[in-house]
Amino acid sequence: MAKVIKGGTIVAADRTYKADVLIEGEKIAEIGEGLKAEETIDAEGCYVIPGGIDPHVHMEMPFMGTFSAENFHSGTMAAASGGTTTIIDFCIPAPDGSMLEAWDQWVAKSHDRAVVDYAWHMCVTGWSERIFDEMQEVVKRGVNTFKHFMAYKGALMVDDDEMFASFSRCAQLGALPLVHAENGDIVAALQQKLMAEGNNGPEAHAYSRPPEVEGEAANRAIMIADAAGCPVYIVHVSCEQAHEAIRRARQKGQRVYGEPLAQHLILDESEYQNKSWDHAAQRVMSPPFRSKAHQDGLWAGLAAGSLQVVATDHCAFTTEQKRMGMGDFTKIPNGTAGLEDRLSVLWTYGVEPGRITMEEFVAVTSTNIARILNLYPRKGAIMVGADADICVWDPKAAKTISAATQKSIIDYNVFEGVKVSATARCTLSRGEVVWSAGANAQPAPGRGRFVKREPFTPVSTSLAKWKELTAPRKVIRDIANMPAGV
Ligand SMILES: NC(=O)NCCC(=O)O
Ligand SMILES: [Zn+2]
Numbered sequence: 001m002a003k004v005i006k007g008g009t010i011v012a013a014d015r016t017y018k019a020d021v022l023i024e025g026e027k028i029a030e031i032g033e034g035l036k037a038e039e040t041i042d043a044e045g046c047y048v049i050p051g052g053i054d055p056h057v058h059m060e061m062p063f064m065g066t067f068s069a070e071n072f073h074s075g076t077m078a079a080a081s082g083g084t085t086t087i088i089d090f091c092i093p094a095p096d097g098s099m100l101e102a103w104d105q106w107v108a109k110s111h112d113r114a115v116v117d118y119a120w121h122m123c124v125t126g127w128s129e130r131i132f133d134e135m136q137e138v139v140k141r142g143v144n145t146f147k148h149f150m151a152y153k154g155a156l157m158v159d160d161d162e163m164f165a166s167f168s169r170c171a172q173l174g175a176l177p178l179v180h181a182e183n184g185d186i187v188a189a190l191q192q193k194l195m196a197e198g199n200n201g202p203e204a205h206a207y208s209r210p211p212e213v214e215g216e217a218a219n220r221a222i223m224i225a226d227a228a229g230c231p232v233y234i235v236h237v238s239c240e241q242a243h244e245a246i247r248r249a250r251q252k253g254q255r256v257y258g259e260p261l262a263q264h265l266i267l268d269e270s271e272y273q274n275k276s277w278d279h280a281a282q283r284v285m286s287p288p289f290r291s292k293a294h295q296d297g298l299w300a301g302l303a304a305g306s307l308q309v310v311a312t313d314h315c316a317f318t319t320e321q322k323r324m325g326m327g328d329f330t331k332i333p334n335g336t337a338g339l340e341d342r343l344s345v346l347w348t349y350g351v352e353p354g355r356i357t358m359e360e361f362v363a364v365t366s367t368n369i370a371r372i373l374n375l376y377p378r379k380g381a382i383m384v385g386a387d388a389d390i391c392v393w394d395p396k397a398a399k400t401i402s403a404a405t406q407k408s409i410i411d412y413n414v415f416e417g418v419k420v421s422a423t424a425r426c427t428l429s430r431g432e433v434v435w436s437a438g439a440n441a442q443p444a445p446g447r448g449r450f451v452k453r454e455p456f457t458p459v460s461t462s463l464a465k466w467k468e469l470t471a472p473r474k475v476i477r478d479i480a481n482m483p484a485g486v
């Protein structure tokens with residue numbers, strides 16, 4: 001049955017205008033005034049925005065001796081309730097393990113559970129001929145991004161030579177490397193030192209990961225990408241040092257992207273000083289929350305365009321799981337949730353006070369990442385022919401964030417008590433209502449589909465051309481006719 005979203009104001013990354021949206025099947029069929037269909041969705045007083053894309057989440061992630069608690073069903077339900085219609089997880093092989101085996105594990109946990117569309121980035125957790133070969137197969141299957149951890153020594157961390165090899169392979173395949181930028185050796189050394197000094201509480205997690213270790217690693221990853229001839233995307237940029245590295249590289253013409261998280265934009269390092277061990281441990285994530293000055297820098301980067309995407313790194317652990325690190329902060333599972341609150345907190349703290357425009361809000365929550373990942377305009381756009389992934393966004397539907405009312409499976413919310421001024425009235429995924437405020441939408445588990453992404457974005461194609469044109473070239477010398485004695 002055709003549907004029309006009526007009476008709303010469309011906000012796109014490039015303009016805002018009043019129009020109705022006609023949906024036929026899974027696609028947007030027409031945009032204009034006075035449209036009619038069998039079913040009407042009332043958007044009076046609301047904005048009509050592309051469904052959010054969260055490019056950084058971890059469902060049932062095997063990590064630090066446990067698994068993150070959210071699964072593809074609870075996670076995608078949470079996403080839909082917050083206006084997000086696509087999530088991108090990370091498929092993680094065991095260290096040096098097979099990417100294709102990990103692929104099967106991720107299919108098993110996602111395919112019959114997701115209620116909105118999903119995809120994953122493939123993680124590079126070592127280097128071998130098998131990994132080199134498997135990367136091509138992964139790209140053929142529709143994944144054009146490879147993630148590298150410069151932290152988590154002894155677990156997921158890769159070294160510079162492995163990153164250079166993998167980035168070079170990404171350049172050949174037209175893929176984009178992603179990087180968790182923290183100097184893992186220094187973090188491990190600082191962890192040991194702090195523990196030896198008796199500094200074993202959750203606040204020491206932040207002490208062991210100062211901004212400098214993130215900035216150094218970001219600079220290193222950017223240099224390696226330049227040497228390998230590929231663009232690079234730095235995940236969870238939390239501080240000015242990493243932002244500065246990205247900004248500087250972009251000014252020089254390098255294709256570098258930066259992704260701050262909603263949590264880093266709103267919450268700060270004082271959370272770790274809380275007298276409640278649970279409160280502080282629940283907020284342990286890497287990189288940790290920073291000072292207000294770093295937050296100001298991240299907001300400025302979103303306004304200026306030196307940072308392009310806001311994600312959440314949704315990696316939810318229960319309080320009980322966090323308590324695995326009681327007495328030893330290095331054993332607190334790293335990660336925080338935020339998937340269902342990303343749009344609301346970004347609107348409230350970004351659009352409301354005038355830090356970013358509504359159009360920039362749409363750009364950083366869907367359109368920019370759709371372009372970076374070669375999903376645009378199928379996703380991230382209100383456009384004829386695009387998937388009808390749409391959020392009817394109510395700028396007057398305020399609420400106070402609370403674990404008591406959240407969709408996420410865990411028992412707390414790092415944004416507990418935060419008052420947000422806007423929420424999703426209704427969320428559609430490929431034309432189906434998967435969330436509606438006050439109603440009881442029951443999307444079928446498994447209706448969400450795996451979204452394939454082609455390699456060779458315009459950016460990676462241009463960069464490959466430029467790198468070829470400017471590659472070092474051998475000087476041809478006429479050695480046979482050189483004068484004697486030279
Ligand atoms: N960020 C975090 O603390 N946990 C999730 C894994 C990662 O992205 O580093
Ligand atoms: Zn990370």
Ligand SMILES: [Zn+2]
Nearest residue numbers: 056058313315
């Ligand atoms: Zn992550």
